[in-house]
Amino acid sequence: MNQIPEINLKDYTYELPDERIAKHPLEQRDASQLLFYSHGSIGHHTFKQLPDFVPADTLLFYNDTKVIPARLFFFKDTGAKIEIFLLKPEKPSPVISQAMDVKDGCSWSCMVGNFKKWKEGQALNRSLEINGKKIELCAHIETRDPALIRFTWDNPDVRFVDIVEAAGTVPLPPYMNRQATEEDKPRYQTVYSKNEGAVAAPTSGLHFTEDVLGRLKDKGVETSQLTLHVSAGTFQPIKEENAVNHPMHSEQIIVTRRNVENLLRTNKKIFCVGTTSMRTLESLFWFGFKLLENPDAPFFIEKLRPYQYKANQLPSRTESMQAVLDYMDRKGTDEIQGSTEIFIFPGYPFPMVEGLITNFHQPGSTLILLVAAFIGEDWKKVYSEAMNNGYRFLSYGDSSLLIR
Numbered sequence: 001m002n003q004i005p006e007i008n009l010k011d012y013t014y015e016l017p018d019e020r021i022a023k024h025p026l027e028q029r030d031a032s033q034l035l036f037y038s039h040g041s042i043g044h045h046t047f048k049q050l051p052d053f054v055p056a057d058t059l060l061f062y063n064d065t066k067v068i069p070a071r072l073f074f075f076k077d078t079g080a081k082i083e084i085f086l087l088k089p090e091k092p093s094p095v096i097s098q099a100m101d102v103k104d105g106c107s108w109s110c111m112v113g114n115f116k117k118w119k120e121g122q123a124l125n126r127s128l129e130i131n132g133k134k135i136e137l138c139a140h141i142e143t144r145d146p147a148l149i150r151f152t153w154d155n156p157d158v159r160f161v162d163i164v165e166a167a168g169t170v171p172l173p174p175y176m177n178r179q180a181t182e183e184d185k186p187r188y189q190t191v192y193s194k195n196e197g198a199v200a201a202p203t204s205g206l207h208f209t210e211d212v213l214g215r216l217k218d219k220g221v222e223t224s225q226l227t228l229h230v231s232a233g234t235f236q237p238i239k240e241e242n243a244v245n246h247p248m249h250s251e252q253i254i255v256t257r258r259n260v261e262n263l264l265r266t267n268k269k270i271f272c273v274g275t276t277s278m279r280t281l282e283s284l285f286w287f288g289f290k291l292l293e294n295p296d297a298p299f300f301i302e303k304l305r306p307y308q309y310k311a312n313q314l315p316s317r318t319e320s321m322q323a324v325l326d327y328m329d330r331k332g333t334d335e336i337q338g339s340t341e342i343f344i345f346p347g348y349p350f351p352m353v354e355g356l357i358t359n360f361h362q363p364g365s366t367l368i369l370l371v372a373a374f375i376g377e378d379w380k381k382v383y384s385e386a387m388n389n390g391y392r393f394l395s396y397g398d399s400s401l402l403i404r
Helices: 047-052 160-167 203-207 210-219 257-265 274-293 317-331 366-375 378-388
Strands: 033-038 041-046 058-063 065-067 071-075 081-091 106-113 124-130 133-143 148-153 195-198 222-228 251-256 269-273 335-340 355-359 399-403
Touching: 033 047, 033 378, 041 047, 041 378, 047 210, 058 257, 058 274, 071 124, 124 160, 133 160, 148 160, 203 274, 203 355, 210 222, 222 257, 222 274, 251 257, 251 274, 257 274, 257 317, 269 274, 274 317, 274 335, 274 355, 274 366, 317 335, 355 366, 366 378, 366 399, 378 399
Parallel strands: 033 399, 058 222, 058 269, 065 195, 269 355
Antiparallel strands: 033 041, 071 081, 081 106, 106 148, 124 133, 133 148, 222 251, 251 335, 355 399
16 A cells, blocks of 8 residues: 655645635636646636637536525524525435435535524424415424434425525635625526536636637537536635645535546547546546446545555556446446545546646645646646736636646
């Protein structure tokens, strides 16, 4: 087994003044700045120019997850406000797509604001109107630590996704330090989002427009969509001096037969839109490796699995993807769902991805470590260039295209 490196968090921080954090989106999605990094060189452009820099022989993956308005507010008779932030479903199914479709109640792990004012056995109620009909939504405490909240409603024709759409508020990242507005409903969502379940946007995709996508297609760039439902854990700060000890969050992923077949048959470069797409593709490789070792292995990628092997012990991408396709054939399915805790930090081998479109991330975060793993010590040069050239940072900020 490989020796897992120690990662000193202090080596992956930088000074980010609050005024450089983008608190609102630009009027035009593709008007954002684009930093282009390739093998040590850096150029400054706008995102609408992205098709000029993505090679024609590229297979580009993007994440089609859709952000749900995960913040639900209830008021007690006393006027006290209780905020329930949906984290992940537990019952009747932990699979997000199934949990969003239920019509007879469900239970979710949540963060609860003002929880101490919500007494045991006390139901919180809220009246909604959905498709012209009055609905009464009720929330109950199942367990307090950890917080498991049961939701019921009085119309069996209404799905939980309809409840959330009617009752919820856009879950803006905490560093924006403002309340969500009507503007955020469409803008904190990619133009290609469709699978409800994320509680944070895959923000590198926010820059894309139909025009940019069309010009990529005209150039010959092939695209493929996959799904990773971004969890609130993406904002969890690293508190460990040795970042390897950080408790990595788990996120649900969905991969289709088309994804696997595209990866198997292509000789093109593999690029991805965002760290979430990268985490999905890299996790898929490790799932294939697990299947080569055990054909009945579960689709769950542990945080440090990639660091247990030497380079000469890894299968090729083709071998790994063939193992996944064989698994899908045995199961008689065109779609597989799994979960990943994969932690990508310096020392990671990148058996799948060669190009990454991504925003500029928080200092000392898991995403900075991912970028540092991808382009090495040049991450400091990239972030210094962005800071010195007026780039806007974090979720509503500017973008970069990084090529190894």
